[in-house]
Amino acid sequence: MVWRPYVSFNIWSQFVPPVGKEYWHCDMKRGFTRARKKELLVKSLLEQDTIPQQIGLLAQKGIYEFHQDIQLLCQSNGVEIVAQKLKLAQESAEVQQRVMKILENYYQSPILLGKKIIQLSRGDEGIPEPILIQQGNYFFNLFAAIDCIFIELNGKLHILDFKTGKSDFDRRQAFVYLLAATYLYPQQKAVASFYNLENGKQSELITATDAQLKAIQEKLVQIAQEHQKELQRYKKNPSDFADIFPANPGISCRHCQFTSICQFYQFEVSA
């Protein structure tokens, strides 16, 4: 397979923070995850799933299991069976508790029930198939790990992304999926939405015009290029790490997984 520059929503969000989260942004985090991911220390930090990640993964699997055997949604012990399949008992108390809540929520209102599902991922499939995109003379791979696609009554594709935890929906993710859909299902119109499995919050339906999708594609090209440039620069001069990926110590360190190896890590002393 030919190697190509690549991009994903995740990379985009590591370059440009979600709206309103500008304070939390630290480029060095991207540096660790993207440029130094193979170093032992970094690798081990990256491998430790954080609690939110574990919950997200188990939740996705849970939904998958329910729909593998739709009967489970009618059985009174459906939730317990799924929990067993997920080996929830082996998880920490917090994870167990929150995932149980998610399964119960879903059992109560299984929003995919009766839908014509054309794709539902388990969450642990690994890296999805890349989508090859051409922009002018530039070819790049777009990675979009879509949780679920079903078909609306009106025939439109509906891309649904599951969320857990408290973070807000980032519409940019939906845009990336809508762009992906134009390549994967070129004949079909699509909408996207988010659904938070923990609090039941559902986003509005998100759509994008062709012109908007074009703008998004251009942005992705730009990010893919910048990303490659950065990686090259780092490869050539690893000692320039902090220059290529400037740290923004302070409030952004609060939820950073690299505090143990980052020399810029700082406690924010509250006033």
Place this chain on the structure above:
Amino acid sequence: MTVAIATSPTYTSFSEVFPLKILELNLMCFQLVPEVEKKDGNRLSYHFSQKLPETVVIWHKSYFWVLAAHHRVLPSKEELQEALKIIQNEVEDFKEYLFCLQLVSHFQPTHLIYSRLAIQVLNKTKFASPIAFSENGIIVKREPDFWSETLELTDDVKAAITLTICSSIMFRDTLADFYEKHPQRQNPEQFLIGLNVQEKERGNNATIVNIIGNIGEHREELLAKATGLTSKQALQDAPDEQPIVAIQFGKDTRHFYYAMAALRPCVTSATANLLGVEYGKLLKAAKITHQDRIQLLTSYKTTAKEALAVYGMQLELSINSRDYPNIFWEHPVKLEDTRLLFGNGITVNRTEVLKGLSKGGVYRRHVQFQDKSKVIQIAALKLCDVTVSSFIEQLTQRLAKYGFKSEVITKKSLSVKNLTKTESRVAVEKAVHELVEIPHDIVLAFLPESDRHADDTDEGSFYHQIYSLLLRRQIASQIIYEDTLSNSESYQYILNQVIPGIIAKLGNLPFVLAEPLEAADYFIGLDISRISKKRQAGTRNACASVRLYGRQGEFVRYRLEDDLIDGEIIPPKLLERLLPATELANKTVLIYRDGAFVGKEADYLAHRAKAIGAKFILVECKKSGVPRLYNIKQKAVTAPSQGLALCLSSCEAILVTTKVPDTIGLARPIRLTVREQGHQVSIESVLETTLKLTLLHHGALKEPRLPMPLYGSDRMAYLRLQGIRPSVMEGDRQFWL
């Protein structure tokens, strides 16, 4: 009109700088051991001046200078010691010191010392301050403002002062009155914390940061600590249940406790409404006509003259072009005749920017737009009822005329008419957030006319809100007001104004100077500000931005840096990163510093220059504390001409960079100082360069007050002060224009 300070029609320009003639001074000098630092020296001298009747004291480079009125005997050493003891008793910070006071017998006062003493005299003088506006307890007062100057004439150095006028908007009553009448009195935190206040005693501004209990609990303790008479009285009179507020002055992180009667709320856009006055009205009342200005200046001068005469100083006629023809400077050719260079080698006059654009296109396209098929992605956000489609159509046509394809890819309209201010701000924020999630190159915002007047209110206007939300995402914005669109015939005119700006904000360079500047190879705007982001004692963050311009005034790029610093010392590493040797080695670089070089900045820069074999011309550019200049035409005082300058010395000048319509007010000049640490050039060449660099603002047809390398550095600082570090610490788009 007869003007006392300008009695002769033979001169054409004059200033607010008044030389002092030193007659006979009743002057002495003493020192304190251990020596005190500047800050404490100034504080102590203030208290000395208060304590000693008909005497003023200043501190200057470890000496205290004492000037008594000429009919008074100079204080004896014992008298001074007694005063010091009282001050130490009263002012907490000095209590612990064991000072030894020594008289200095041989002393040589400088002109700066004379002029600082004169200022101290004026500080003790009562001036009549007429009230220009009064409504609901809010007044607009005309007040004198003064500071020291020195003049270096070819054969002489002179002490001088600037005497000027400013309008202050004040709440007549105290914070206590404000609080008592406040509808949310029950929740004082809600409206008191964050409120800007003014200390009544000395007029210093501060912000309320906390409420620390009530008077009843702390009265005695606070009384024991209070220094000023007003604060003491306020503490004694305050009812038990009244809250005590903690306030903070400027960047000083210490908290001071005050009774509310010793403070008054500052009138700002945010509080004016609460206080029952329209802010726009206040701003209007704050404007002073030329005639009023001169009359007031005359009357203040009379008062100042009398006060200074008592101390043996004579205030002379203001510096004018008849008595001092050599120190006034005017740009030799009309600024608007400066030639500008566009694409394809086309040059035109500054007044013909559009002609240049249509004939030659832009001087340089940004990499992103080098491919001419690249489309400018526009978002339109509409907060008013006007139809904008035909305007937008013309806008895209005009962009096309200058070589840029564009398309409106998102349109959003929002009615804010029936919403409260808070609701509408939330709605606007949401709308902008949605727009920035789609990658647009620029957002056009169409705003209701009413927002124009809210504009001076920093936080209040949609303009400011939208601008800042986009700025923090580094997205360019262009604001257009509804009223300018009501008549479709005016579209072309508006487009003339905004199109070069839109093109420039996207990183292109519409034009540069046709003739290169001679003073240097590069021009840099440097802004270093220190913020205590981390709130850790001793260390602060130094945030710096530099903007690099080439010899033809072409913008090259900006760079942001920050670093932790101790006190005043800028880390050399920070300078290295800001001023890279690869680019600047062996070059002459003119560095404009926004404000003054502080601490050792100038020395460091001089070292840095030496280390990389470059020549750095270090120029300070100050916006406040600058005397105004005036012209006189047929005996009438008029606005100064653009490009008029007054050279206070061979390395310092006051320069009028803008032309301001009479209805708006009077141009506020800037002060340029060439620091001795750097490479030396004539002040005239700095003046000329500075003026030319104001001609390169692409976002407006009017020239800005500051040369472009500094213009907008406050906006860059805004990003950092918000704790936001843009992903791109370096860039080549002037998105902040």
